[in-house]
Amino acid sequence: MDWLLTPGPVRLHPKALEALARPQLHHRTEPARALFLRARTLLKEAFGTQGEVLILTGSGTLAMEALVKNLFAPGERVLVPVYGKFSERFYEIALEAGLDVHRLDFPYGRVPGPEDVARKGYRGLLLVHSETSTGALADLPALARAFKAENPEGLVGADMVTSLLLKEVALEAFGVDAAASGSQKGLMCPPGLGFVALAPRALAALRPRGYYLDLSRELRAQREGESAWTPAINLVGAVAAVLEEVLPRLEAHLELKAWQNELLYGVGEALGLRPVPEVRSPAVAAFYLPEGVAYGAVKEAFARRKAVIAGGQGPLKGRIFRLSLMGHYDRYEALGVAALFREAFSDILPAS
Amino acid sequence: MDWLLTPGPVRLHPKALEALARPQLHHRTEPARALFLRARTLLKEAFGTQGEVLILTGSGTLAMEALVKNLFAPGERVLVPVYGKFSERFYEIALEAGLDVHRLDFPYGRVPGPEDVARKGYRGLLLVHSETSTGALADLPALARAFKAENPEGLVGADMVTSLLLKEVALEAFGVDAAASGSQKGLMCPPGLGFVALAPRALAALRPRGYYLDLSRELRAQREGESAWTPAINLVGAVAAVLEEVLPRLEAHLELKAWQNELLYGVGEALGLRPVPEVRSPAVAAFYLPEGVAYGAVKEAFARRKAVIAGGQGPLKGRIFRLSLMGHYDRYEALGVAALFREAFSDILPAS
CATH class of the missing domain: 3.90.1150.10 (Aspartate Aminotransferase, domain 1)
Known part of the structure; x- marks a missing residue:
């Protein structure tokens, strides 16, 4: 075809294909560390955060699960508006993570408004920015503002899988504390990497759990240009190459x-x-x-x-x-x- | 260098690079389904099992965690001989999974013998076939036999990360019920895929948990040539291309x-x-x-x-x-x- x-997945950026044609790097060598740090710096710029971006080897779903499991402890109350397949996924992940999940249903194609999420008593709100299943765009800044007016200590997590590099995003400016995305959408790279962006408030609130998904372990390693587990370093190179081209x-x-x-x-x-x-x-x-x-x-x-x-x-x-x-x-x-x-x-x- | x-990671097979240079496939299309099924059939042959091989997007560590969490329920007793960094990892994963883990320490460089694992009262035994951190090779068939003589219902899980395509492996013939591996070792592909091979006994004993790691969900999808979450389909193509070259x-x-x-x-x-x-x-x-x-x-x-x-x-x-x-x-x-x-x-x- x-x-x-x-x-x-989408048609690849030629810079991604070019990066993928290079000989294998070992992730515990200087050139790989420099590449990993460069990719993380570029991703921070793309997500518009002064916090950190963690690169995970896995799909966007893995990044969503990592976000939920590392920000919220079992039993915590979170609000999840469901307005498409990916907000449904956030709901399922939150349930499986043992959270006290309150689901708000909307017809597919619509998005929640600020009045829908202006409810007290929640530790978190999970939103999908661009609902790929319906083509709908949620107004993250307005939603985050309305939620935080009622829950000043609350954390807002967002799926930015199909908004990163397609629509302006900026974590702190939006009032979003953490966001998940992947390599195979706006980044025009093959699938295989998930990203979790953590604004300073989310970094301060981390409650890591899991093994592969333990973001505190990733954070320690990735600050040094490494990763806790063998990364798909070839894809990291592709992502860096595309961002270098697109961000300017x-x-x-x-x-x-x-x-x-x-x-x-x-x-x-x-x-x-x-x-x-x-x-x-x-x-x-x-x-x-x-x-x-x-x-x-x-x-x-x-x-x-x-x-x-x-x-x-x-x-x-x-x-x-x-x-x-x-x-x-x-x-x-x-x-x-x-x-x-x-x-x-x-x-x-x-x-x- | x-x-x-x-x-x-290792020097790539030219067939892997060739596969990675191809245009992006969408995973929910016929050519991708055919490729996915071909890769799974070839992997079954490589692991030597009549069971199933699941392809996960993630590192070998993710595959190890998936194996442990889907075979054993919290509180179950497992025996974990520790004789290198990767058996240490199995131990950490089993602990984090809430199992009742009995650790047996060996000096790095040595491997356990059958007499060490011939102990009653365990639901599982976790072994590393080729301990990459020390270069040592464990005698899986002898260890599995000794363990199962004492625990006929027990399940043996093995890390075959650096034995697959480097040393003969065969799940059922070895008495191994489940094994984990990855794309970036003997398969001569870039990192980014983990594999979990499940012999018929393991398939019958699955107790799925987790979201991204839920192997029953993967099994349903992968039997149809799909995967539960967006797969690194480009790497699946590389793995299939290398196996087609090497297996004959x-x-x-x-x-x-x-x-x-x-x-x-x-x-x-x-x-x-x-x-x-x-x-x-x-x-x-x-x-x-x-x-x-x-x-x-x-x-x-x-x-x-x-x-x-x-x-x-x-x-x-x-x-x-x-x-x-x-x-x-x-x-x-x-x-x-x-x-x-x-x-x-x-x-x-x-x-x-």
Whole structure:
């Protein structure tokens, strides 16, 4: 397939492929330590924190679990609004971690508002910034502010899996204390690394548990440019290479990504398709399937043009389809994809 | 550095690099499912089991923790002989998992004998096959037999991190019920994947816990060629490519690796160096430092020849050094490394 239009993994950045072609480094050598520290410094800048970013070998889910298990002790009360598959995952992780979890349900496609989380008596709030399953974007600063007005000691944890490098993020400025992300979305690298960003308040509140997931152990090692366990150092090199390229021109990059996603929404709306989210994330464009059209038919119409798209998840399975240009696509490739999208739908919705 | 002589990560197999240069696959597509199933089938052959092999995105330590936490419930009695850094790790993981852990200490360099583990009253025994920290090889079949004679219901878990593709392994034939390994040792791939092999007895005894580490969830997904969480699918491709190359001529490969390691021991012994292990693993050659020689001097002598070696770990830190040819080295490269080893020591031990 030539056009990977899934909301992660995504088309790789050429700097990532270049980094992955290099000979193996041993992680306990000076060049690897320097690389690891460089990646951590770049990630701190990307997450917009004066705290620390820990690089974990694993998926974004591992990073979410590490965040929850190292910030909250069993029995602590946390509030988890559920408005998509990934906030559902936060809920499941919090339950498995033995927290006293209060779940707030929202229809998929909507996001919670500040009034929903302005509730007293919680140690934590877990939010998904960009809900990849619905294309919805939550207003993290407003939500964190409303929650902390009622819970001044409370900690806000966020899934930034598909907002990092796609939308402005800044932990302390947002009132977010910890965030999780991964290598295979906005970073345009292969999957295999998870990141946990910890603002100074989260660092002061760490209650480590687990073995592989023990973040205090990681912190001690990673401050020295090492890691507690053998890291996927080749991927660390890829991440550093991409960040070095993107961060110096981040504003233009975010504008491009926002423009590309709105381009997809424009095409879909012109075709009469109804967008899923109320508030749109720039990471993915999600549309309801037209009446009487099965997801398989849409998937096939894209596949005939060598494009891979994504369907719905959870309650949206069989009801929506999703397209994403968060991989390494420039302005002209995006215009090509817009044409591909229109053509694919000409198979499905014959001209009236 | 041109010569990566560390006992993992290792010099990469060219098939691994070739696989890593390919465009990104999305893990929920047919080509990725076919690749994932192929990798699992090849890994089953490599581990010598009729059971299942699960591919986890994470390091070998994650695989060890998954093995322990999914086979044993808190409070169950397990026996853990400690004879190196990695058996020490098994002990730490078992403790953190809340097991009733009985530790048996051995001097680093030695391995337990069957008489040491022939003790009644245990649910499990955790063993390291090839102790990378000392270069020692444990006799898994004899140990498993002695343990099971006293504990017929007991389960044996093994760390095969540096024995897989370096020494014959076969779960059921060895009496081993579960084993952990990783991508960056005998498989000659970058770090980033851990494997848990489960023989039929272990599959029947699974008591899953954790979220990311829940092996029953992985099992359901991986039987369909998927994984519970976004996998490092690029590395899965590398592992499959290397196994396809090596497995059809595994016997010759194991002979080469054994010959190469004995070549290193031969050079060291001719230089008057004392080997660390009593029983040698083919994965690594470990030597005590000569009287009055600091590890830094040995490391430097190799570094001047563009070679990276490893020092000691735990109580052996500053007392030994380690060399390994488990990466992608052929017969002639190994002879070159033997010459490099001799030359490096000519800086350290002037000819008498």
